[in-house]
Amino acid sequence: MKPEKYTMPQTPIIYLDAASTTPCSDEVIQEMLEFSKSTFGNPSSSHLMGRLARCAICESTSTIAKLLGCRTSELIFTSGATESNNIVILGSTKPHQGSNIIVCPIDHKSTLAAAEELERRNIEVRKMRVTSNGRVDIDHLSSLLDERSTLLSISYVNSEIGTFQNLKEIRLALNKNPHTLFHVDAAQALGKIPINLKKLGVDCASFSAHKIGGPKGIGILYASQSAISRLQPLTFGGGQSPLRSGTLPTQLIVGFGAAARRIQLQNNRDSWNAASQRRTAILEIFKAYKIPYLTNSPRFKSTPHILNITITGIQAETLISHLGHVCISSGSACNAHDLRPSHVITGIGHDMKRATSSIRLSFTSDTDIDLIRNGAEVICKTISALSQTSHRSN
Known part of the structure; x- marks a missing residue:
């Protein structure tokens, strides 16, 4: 059997999974x-x-x-x-x-x-x-x-x-x-x-x-x-x-x-502030689209480069499979083959339902902020579409 060939999508990829890996400069x-x-x-x-x-x-x-x-x-x-x-x-x-x-x-x-x-x-x-x-x-x-x-x-x-x-x-x-x-x-x-x-x-x-x-x-x-x-x-x-x-x-x-x-060569404070702005931009778009979510990353005592949220009523893997050119994850890349809910989300006291609906968006301090906003909008639109489909089937 010949290995399956994968072709890059024509739409530019929006990569929001920097906690998994980053591109070489x-x-x-x-x-x-x-x-x-x-x-x-x-x-x-x-x-x-x-x-x-x-x-x-x-x-x-x-x-x-x-x-x-x-x-x-x-x-x-x-x-x-x-x-x-x-x-x-x-x-x-x-x-x-x-x-x-x-x-x-x-x-x-x-x-x-x-x-x-x-x-x-x-x-x-x-x-x-x-x-x-x-x-x-x-x-x-x-x-x-x-x-x-x-x-x-x-x-x-x-x-x-x-x-x-x-x-x-x-x-x-x-x-x-x-x-x-x-x-x-x-x-x-x-x-x-x-x-x-x-x-x-x-x-x-x-x-x-x-x-x-x-x-x-x-x-x-x-x-x-x-x-x-x-x-x-x-x-x-x-x-x-x-x-x-x-x-x-x-x-x-x-x-x-x-x-x-x-x-x-980086200024740590500037990098931290830049990542915080990107995290805020994502949440502002979720609020603008009226997407119900719960935040799993603590507001304080966490790095702003990682944002973990639960999308109410949407399975994380279902959302990820429908995003196409937007790359996010449901947890650590090393656990991607494991279909069990995140041991981190359950480990901090949340139930399995919340864990299976949790997604992670991660980025560097120099990830283009407009790209991040575009990615967040695609995610919100996909969530809205999945929610409407779910309501119709029910």
Whole structure:
């Protein structure tokens, strides 16, 4: 059977799913092209081509370390935040130790699925409670910690509703357990919230380049010097790093470095305000079209780049399938094959009906605001049409 060919629609695509992935900038593409085509040596090779590749990797690593406020020796390149999360969670403890780890029940599935694997290995997994706005219940978290807790893992910014956690408050709760590693999945935070890993007091952090205009297939695990010595590697081979072996993909790392440079040049406050204007513009159009909706992203304590709302009486997947050239989602892209309602929406206390009618619109601070307004209008018109069809059938 021949693979099905997909043709691009004639109508320009309106992309409102930046939390899933972002396009590479021209600068990123150009730098990657050089190291894919001409300077393509293996950075582990000692000849000239290899040394050129190694130099490019060192330069990119230095740029990323400066952006994150850490040492270059504490950065380990991975295929993305999913792999970084797995390295920390699966490598944090051993079955015979009688230890436990603590995770957040509304976090990304790469964290939760790795935790489930630990349970299959007879390691206890404890889940912290969250409030209705998606923030951690600190008192409950404190009650879960004991001398056998080897790891606490949480997303800095939730990928579905945009809630950000107070990491300094969580760090304080961990002070009585200095042996517990503190890991954050910061994939959705990079480029939205200023990050200085040393000031935040985290031991490990996961990042993906494609969330900030870099290429897919490359990420970073930050692991402090003390954390590196306490984690168990999952792969073995060339010894490119203490926790992850494998030939370093020069062109992808260079692309990550170029994307990091772009982030460094941004004014965080201006970017935040620009994203807030775009979020407001969407909601104003929904109100203008008199579309009934409920907001799942908290007004405060969430990044403005993610807007999660429930459309009353409309199934999210039905709406998405009728939008054509407008791209939105019903949650994390990594869960798209799973037809069950969002574990995030139910995890913050809403029922299954609300979860199945929830959509996520996400964008960058430089997404054209007129494009966003056009997309919101298409969504509203589609909702109105679906509602009329539903009324007629009833």
